[in-house]
Amino acid sequence: MPTAFPLPDPALADRLSERLARVDAALAEAVASADALADDAGRHLVTAGGKRFRPLLTLLAGELGDGTRPELVDAAVVVELTQVASLYHDDVMDSAPVRRGAPAVHTVWGNSVAILVGDLLFSRASALVAGLGPEAVVLQSRTFERMCLGQLHETLGPRDGEDPVAHYLQVLSDKTASLLATSAQLGAMFGGCDDTVVGAVAAYGEKVGVAFQLADDVLDIASTGDESGKTPGTDLREHVPTMPVLLLRQRVARGEGTAEDAALLARLDADLSDDATLAAAVADLRSHDALAATRELAVRWAREAAAELEPLPDGPVKQALADLATALADRAA
Template sequence: MATLTIGNAALDSELQPRLDLVEERLRDAVAQSDKLADASSRHLVDAGGKRLRPMLVLLCAQLGDGSRPEVLDAAVVVELTHLATLYHDDVMDSAPTRRGAPSAHEVWGNSVAILTGDLLFARASTVVAGLGPAAVRIQAETFERLCIGQLHETVGPDDADDPVAFYLQVLADKTASLIATSARFGAMFGGAPRSMVEQVTRYGEFAGVAFQLADDVIDIRSDAATTGKTPGTDLREGVPTMPVLLLRRRVASPEATDEDRALLAAIDGDLSDDAALADVVARLAVHPVLDETAELARRWAYQAVGAIASLPEGDVKDALGAFAEALVARAA
């Protein structure tokens, strides 16, 4: 299972055993008495993943007492929530693979995949209930933002909206909200001072947007063996991503080239054929809008680091900085 580096071998060796405990608890949490529900619930857990949200919980808990048992429960909550969203996202995006394995809806159909996502949300709610009313409220608010982000992505911007700003808000809700809650839960249940909790929450908001912008680049420039997802799935389904939005902005400007216009026309054309999709992905991969998106991801990562400027100097602050950098270095 691949995880993102935090740039500190000693701290990583301290956190890894706790991450292993989270993994055990996660597998216990998805276990179901019903045979079908058990198989579908375990599907994505068994496929692995970076577990960046649990790692962020454990890391931020080091600002206080990272050994508190509530910290492990909080780490399980955020990963269960994340996994639940993946089941729903893959149905909505018609994604054929996830983490190198067939998506749940490809194995069991859309209805089972959606209901499995609901089951995991229910399990996350059960675990978070043990963390108290404040945690339940935060989880509910996060869940609301996740839904709003997906809703807005599905419906798209109004004519009066700036598409790029609209998309950044979608990323803040759909992706960054849960990453921010991961950082918040870690510091909160580690017993860190309120000021630190607020700082890492802001950090998570910025880092989450940076993470998804980097993913927009990776989804085009990496192959399926690296990402576990089929390149160009969003293009085929007409899901807007930052490179395409920047290309549309470029085509609408006087500086647009024939190459820009031809590429956008191909993106807006019929991409049901695998060869046509592969051709568009290859052309987009070398277009300047990919580098512009990567640079935008770096700017959001810098804002994340700036949000924790007042944290005490030390391993945790340094690791959070390295964590933010690692999120966007994947798109280099």
């Protein structure tokens, strides 16, 4: 199967494509169930596809050592199972109607089934990671804890007196970036890399994850529907906090904003269900320097991610990881 992002070395791309196919086969086996409902619901998002970005990161990091080790396939399945299970829960909380181009599980079987099948997939991931040894079990459990805390803190919002921007960055780190860091860390661990390499790719994964989400915040405003695959301003319409709005809100709260800033914020906080109203708000935010500041943040996090690669040996793997960070920076620019 093709990889989620271009790789500079054809031989590396071929190896990873073959191993991703093995991951997909193992993933299908991992979600299978004797119970018909659990089987149908468990397979739903796996068969819908997805970029398999986290498994690819695991396999790619494994190439820094011995990429042929069979544990790498199991580790790649673990991180994808964890990701898919979290999506079952997220879509219930967000009332998301579609995921990976297919109806979200809760829209087909209801919220209770979606939550329970998400739990089932988490249990399958736990069983698989147990076979990888105690260090992997501890890492997986700590990652799961961070993902839950990230979702909890996103749901509750910042506490009184807490900086909303810092709160949001921590949510991105915990909810999304933690699993990317673990994906890379497991790959380097089971590729047999030394601690310096393992630590470097973990730090890289964490920062790439934050950069990716900040770039998504930019694209929700700046892209056309054809470019992003979704209606511009989707997050605005649902009043989902994103960095451009948080930066605008911060400016107004500090008394640093103009009357136009305050008026725009009031419109963003109002009902955006009408398409024309939403489009006008998107257009105004698109030209606001809060969006430019979010771009700068995304680029900064991507560059910091690339800097974490300095201890890695030069070669196609290091280049591929650096290219990904560059692509994220370009995506936000």
